[in-house]
Amino acid sequence: MSARPQYYTRTAQLLHWLMAFIFITAWFIGFYSGNFLSYATDGSFKTTMITAHKNIATPILFLIVIRIFWRYTHLTPSLPQSMSKPMKSIAHVIHWVLYLILVMLPITGCLFSWSAGYPAPVLYLFNLPTLIEPNKHLMAIIKPIHIYLSWFAGLLIVGHILAALQHHFIDKDNVLKSMISK
Numbered sequence: 001m002s003a004r005p006q007y008y009t010r011t012a013q014l015l016h017w018l019m020a021f022i023f024i025t026a027w028f029i030g031f032y033s034g035n036f037l038s039y040a041t042d043g044s045f046k047t048t049m050i051t052a053h054k055n056i057a058t059p060i061l062f063l064i065v066i067r068i069f070w071r072y073t074h075l076t077p078s079l080p081q082s083m084s085k086p087m088k089s090i091a092h093v094i095h096w097v098l099y100l101i102l103v104m105l106p107i108t109g110c111l112f113s114w115s116a117g118y119p120a121p122v123l124y125l126f127n128l129p130t131l132i133e134p135n136k137h138l139m140a141i142i143k144p145i146h147i148y149l150s151w152f153a154g155l156l157i158v159g160h161i162l163a164a165l166q167h168h169f170i171d172k173d174n175v176l177k178s179m180i181s182k
């Protein structure tokens, strides 16, 4: 068996930080548009914001496939020996839940848009093929799923960031560095 590396590969690091940037930007735009803008008073500005939210978020769908492929085909650093077994198990479960959410959020977002009769655009370049017809009943189900999932994802990401900071500043181990340096 090959020895586990001390650092993630440059590709894994790039995918991690790129997706973190996209996730956080899409989250704040979605949150702002969903909770502070209305069609009645903000009209076209709300449309612009939702369009930006979609264009920024959809690349996650492509990146997560590459990322999971990379995760399975490359060795990753081990968690520090100072961590207890239960803590290591919790960390692993949270990482897989994060991957799952990064798949589910863009999928529910696209289903939400299509069911409402709108496209799912990617980086202002092209639209994803529309897989379902407009459907009010489906929209009524999928909209709250996207919203609650986004809230759950936001909480998990905050926990993930706090854990990374704890590793770096309190435990003073290699966990955060393994995702930054080489």
Ligand code: HEM
Residues within 6 Å of the ligand: 022, 023, 026, 027, 028, 030, 031, 032, 033, 034, 035, 046, 050, 053, 054, 057, 058, 060, 102, 105, 106, 107, 108, 109, 110, 112, 113, 119, 120, 121, 146, 147, 150, 151, 153
């Ligand atoms: C990483 C991916 C994504 C994240 C983190 C995310 C996050 C969010 C958040 C936080 C909200 C606001 C929830 C609230 O009202 O409190 C939202 C709303 C929304 N999202 Fe997403 N989303 C993602 C992907 C997508 C995608 C790919 C689409 C469609 C192609 C989409 C379509 C929408 C729409 C239409 C709304 C409603 C906005 C409004 O009512 O103004 N989302 N999303």
